[in-house]
Amino acid sequence: MLKLLDISKKYGDATHKYPFEPYVVADNFRGKPAYKFDLCIGCAACGIACPSNAITVQFNEDQSKLVWEFDCGRCIFCGRCDEVCPTAAITLSNEFELAVKFDKNALIQRGELETQYCSKCNKPFSAKRLVHYGYECLSKANLGEKRLKEAENYLTVCPTCKKTATATSFTRGEEMVIE
DSSP states (O other): OOOHHHHHHHHHHOOOOTTTSSSOOOOOOOOOEEOOGOOOOOOOHHHOOOOOOOEEEEEEEEEEEEEEEEEETTTTOHHHHHHHHHOOEEEOOOOOOOOOOGGGGGEEEEEEEEEETTTTOOOOEEEEHHHHHHHHHHHTTTHHHHHHHHHHHHHHHHHHHHHHHHHHHHHSSOOOOOO
């Protein structure tokens, strides 16, 4: 018994005083994903990369808002959402105390983004922030004013109208122009 006490004095305590003192987690700890709404562009990369479907990005019932929703109860803390987010709107935090009392809705975070409507058919297809982010990226590419204006017009058109314009231009044998 005394030998055991000598060993514990030599190497120190192996336990933590956790509930009474804050527990310090290791570097690169994968805790609860923290969502920064101001940085989110609504690209849905996090929702596509999430293997447990804890993150969903979809339009609401009347398609007036793009809703980002994170259910912490489904999260497996893999960190894929952090890896794929182009604007660092999702980062893994050090938070690990996630217990809630009686209400599982306390584990759900939501964010609503404004919808971008197609300039041709007026149907919703994306978040306005995503279109603006794409325009900002293209404006840094030294395209020139004319090409930048064409890019801006192209970004505000839904994929269905783009397909229709492409098919029409191929059948006529001319260059595709979206106005």
